[in-house]
Amino acid sequence: MAKRSAGSEIGGAASAKFVLDRREALPELLGRHEDFLIVAGLSGASRDIAALTRNAPHAYIMTGAMGGACMIGLGLALARPDRRVLVVTGDGELLMNVGALATIAVMNPPNLVIICVDNGHYGETGYQKSHTSRGTDLAMIASGSGIKRTRTIEEQADIAAGAQLICEANATAFVLLRVKPTDPPIDQRVLDPTRGRLRFRAALLGE
């Protein structure tokens, strides 16, 4: 039997394009960050959100507990149906716990949006290839998990439709934003998880 290549020609992401610049595409896609309560997964996604929000307290930023971002978002979305909740995470963080997409699909809170910034690599640890640049398609996994509103953004022309999907709030939405594997913004994150929790709650709950 011929040995299969580890390249990207196998699987749903066979023609995946990783060309957009995260620093430009993510802000354009998500619009007014002030309209959301935000949970940011580790690494690049958390640096993206810290820079975009200028470290505002309505973003809870993770630098550990890998695989937890989407479920923190679900708990927050269920707790606060009056607010829109946005999870921004990366392909590596999401791959660690893809079962969360099935759990979220079953609950289907209308106020939850997940954006996965997919650069096909583990940027934080030296840009090793992730499964998504070797054939895994996280939008298909989200769709197959039962999240009905999913979209892949991989060209400039796709962004407007993604932004529209995020604006509509009648079911959980999942947007896969494919970007090139370049560095996220310079690190401005609050690294203390207790301080992050306290200031998030203070801003939201007036505690």
Added chain:
Amino acid sequence: MVADESHAAWQDQIFELLRQHNVTQFAYVPDAGHKTLINRSLADADVHSVALTTEEEGVALLAGADLGGARGVLLMQSSGVGNCINMLSLIKSGGFPFLTLVSMRGDFGEANAWQYPMGQATVPVLEAMGVTCLRADTPAEAIATVSAALTMVFRAGRAVAVLFTQKLLGAKRF
């Protein structure tokens, strides 16, 4: 096996206790030991009954609930504790309140050898990650212990596991 009626009675009281303390998110991987609590959560229109694919999802869920000002509980079997280990970093380092009710396996009278490694490791693992463990061997103890845990978690901001032992639940018959 403990008779279904007495089993349901103390678990019904625990459900009502949790609801009196404004617990509104019930997270679980389906489990016979927590059947009454799970079914009560499904039947209560005022709570979110969240079925998980793995227990660590529930740890993160409850942190999110706290960020939004809500309270939750994670219902799991002792085997599920092993699935939570690194996610408990979130609870410990973030200072999140955390309540879990654990139905024990691999303990008193267990016939399934597969259950022993995690059953015997449940307390050391939880304690290593900063979760206080309280055991309950009888229905009366279970109610008093959950009541104490609710105070510890939601008044003092602690992480607490209440262990429903196999003396309480009965060992599963094979």
